[in-house]
Amino acid sequence: MISKFLERSTYFLFTLPAVILYTLFFAYAVFVGIQYSFTDWNGISAQYNYIGFHNYIELWNNPNFKQSLIVTGKYAGMLVAGVMILSLILALSLNSLKKFQTFTKSVYFLPAMISAVTISLIWDQLFVRVIPPIGEALNVAALFQSPLAHPKYALIAVVVVNIWQAVALPTLIFIAGLQSVPSELYEAGRIDGASTFNRFRYITFPYLMPTITVNMVLAIKSGITSFDYAYTLTGGGPIKSTNVIGIMIYNDAFQNLKFAMANAESVILFIIIAVLSFIQIKISSKGGVH
């Protein structure tokens, strides 16, 4: 009897641990987070009240939040542009390399192994030790100090560090995408007298479309939700110039005693990601070779 019951419910039992864990630590967390966003809880007190959309209205009027969204947008924009362009160039270069390809590939993939914190700390030191001497040698005032200390350049510097690590995986994905292009097409292109650029434009590019979408989706999401690099390198400063939304949420929740507000901020982030994902799915479902 028992063994028969077990046999009939094996599949169901297989789903149970995952469903329970996922429900408690994911679905329930999302639900509770949305719920908190409608309260005035500071994160510590025993009691809190429901205040409707008050937090959202306040955020709408909060210049810091708007500024943070703009910083995040710039961050994501620079990250996506840098990662996409560099990884495509590197993939084309690596893919056509005949000698030392394995070695070169493994060097290029090394940054993906190291934690963002360690990478940020290393670059923090390099910015302090390497940039000012260069600035003094060239007599460029902007380079007299670490770019991280400069409100104008800090964001770019943080993104550069992020790109340094984030290029590795998209490059690999692009290489795999390039290898999916049938070589006969290049032959045909050459016989028809197509230039190198036109071969890229009309043969490689359409085949890369799905890969470009994948990399784009990953890069946009990681750009919008980024935290580690800016938090370790600048903590959001100087003068909030690198205060990405990830840092604002963290600080509001754990430093500024605005726990409920921070939840409202992350719900807005959720909506932004959902809308962007929807648009991306719509766009990527047309065009390209599948």
Next chain:
Amino acid sequence: MNFTIRQEGLGWRIIRNIILLIGIIIILGPMYLVIVNSFKSLEEAGRGFFSLPQSLNFSNYTELLSKGNYWRYVWNTTFITVGSIIMVLLINPTVSYAIARNRHKKYYNFVYVYILLGLFVPFQVIMLPLTKIMTNLNLLNPYGLILLYGALSLTRGVFLLVNYIQAMPTEIEEAARIDGCSTFQIYHSIILRLTMPMLVTLVIMDALWFWNDFMLPLLILNKAKEFWTLPLFQYNFKTEYSFNYTMAFTSYLMAMLPIIVIYAAGQKHIIAGLTEGAIKG
């Protein structure tokens, strides 16, 4: 047959090699600086930041290892990574197999969609409630973190594994069933083996995530020093070593060392595995 291989223009080859060389310098340059300066005293680094150390001076290393609790953090990170990987392997393939073979049934299809919806949820949405949930459950410790990683691994794991298992032929399973094998036996002795390539990919991706993660340990473990992982140790020591920067470089190197040793040993498999998962994902 050599003439069919595309002869690339000389110009492109030169540009390409210059690009790749610059890239290698940009990647290995910082590594070089970390390594050489970790062997220098502050005074020696002040004289020449870019030069090789005059001698292999291990005093930074002995100091770090003697007072920094370094081995404790290595152990914590290893424990959490291995424990979480075990969780991943316990819960991901089972649920994926159940879904893949029962997609036509409402419950299993619901579970599939339910878990995949998580792909659209940014981590920030759940991170604040999670700190409260974990506090209430008394799980602000490595075990709690392992449970969390298990739960959070499901979106990617189920996505990759369900597709993979659905693409596998079912003949062997059917034959085994006729021979009287139970579903569990089939899972245990056939499915696990056949999904091995995708499981390897998943394990590599998740292990890198667990080992290097900063955000979740920061939220769950930062208050208790005895639970710190390597990234937390790095972060918390950043102020301590901000003046003694050669010491800081030593600590960065020691934090990277375990993963770089593993990478050096298995880079071919790691790269292949990650490419596989990234394309399917």
